Amino acid sequence: MMKIAFSTCPNDTFVFYAWVHRLIPGAPPPAVAYADIDITNSLVAGENGPDIAKISFAALPWALPRYALLPCGGALGRGCGPLLLAANKAGSPDHPAGLAGRRVAVPSERSTAYLLFRLWAARHVPGGVGEIVVLPFHAIMPAVRDGLVDAGLVIHEARFTYHTYGLNMLVDLGNWWEADTGLPIPLGAIVAKRDLDLTAIAGWLRASVQYAWRHPAEPMPYIMRHAQEMSPEVAQAHINLYVNRFTEHIGEEGYRAAAALLGRAAQAGLVPEADLSALRQAVNI
Structure with missing residues (x-):
């Protein structure tokens, strides 16, 4: 059983649908905690956090001592900022x-x-x-x-x-x-504990994203159960905006965006200094 924490937002439930419903071969059954982003950001800063969590990129400086950034499953993009x-x-x-x-x-x-x-x-x-x-x-x-x-x-x-x-x-x-x-906005990141098989986890997560893309109607009942009275049209617009090519793989541009955000924030004294080279965890997928 693998402990996973993510929000009830449609992009998160879309991304994790196939894994949660045991549709990814080899992926361990998940014990899911649905939590607001402010809670998951705090969970990964403590000693007993979940195995995998969706957090803000801004929370990475507190998470990196115990967690690695996975290259898939996150929320980055253009035209989707706060x-x-x-x-x-x-x-x-x-x-x-x-x-x-x-x-x-x-x-x-x-x-x-x-x-x-x-x-x-x-x-x-x-x-x-x-x-x-x-x-x-x-x-x-x-x-x-x-x-x-x-x-x-x-x-x-x-x-x-x-x-x-x-x-x-x-x-x-x-x-x-x-x-x-000139960079995309690094909003949400998926992190996993460093002592786990990060390559396997990243592969399961990417497979979950790809499954949802191949079967876009199938996850919708699950998504809407958690969508806090959101209309199906708004939920779909949310997914269309936040689940994109960066979700399948963050890529060079995504890594540069994350480093730019955290570098500027550290320089302004808003977050602790972090080893930004640690963002590029060696995960082969």
Whole structure:
């Protein structure tokens, strides 16, 4: 039995569907813990974390002592970055400088979204933002709408639904990153404990991705059971955006994106220094 932790987001349940349902020859049966990204980011920093986990690339500096980055199963891409939102009403910030001193909700302080926000805000918010409030990602848009926070940093399917909450986009941080670096956005990573057979795990994971691509309708009942009242159309749009060529293999461009993010963040004092050469774990798939 192999302990695996990942979120209920459609891209994660799509990626792991075949493995969870024992459809990958040779793959051990998984004991799955479904957990928000803020929780999985914390789990891999401790002594007794899962064997395999989906985490933010931003959490890698805390994970690398015990875990290796796998070259498949993750979420990288273009046009899929986090958005910074505010309410469409009087008194809400309507431009970047208006965030100075404001309360901003984020999905995790060890998320790629948060790192991008901090790197962007250092250049665009004179005096800096005020209080940072960590909320589960599905609670952020209601909090912005209801005035509990002044702005919110959202990820995943929120880019398709934020209009329904009466919110405006202040900035697409993915577009900012791509324009600034020319690189894709490294959002979610799959890591496995270093003392396991990493090549075998990577092979099973890639096989699970490929199975779901060959049979795209088959995983949908499983995906929708975990999709938190999301419509099938939004779930499919989510999968189409976040499951792509980088999911099958991160590739040279993906490794450079991860190193660029963590290098900049370490230089800004936002994450610990890490051996970025350790990202390129020798896994033959």
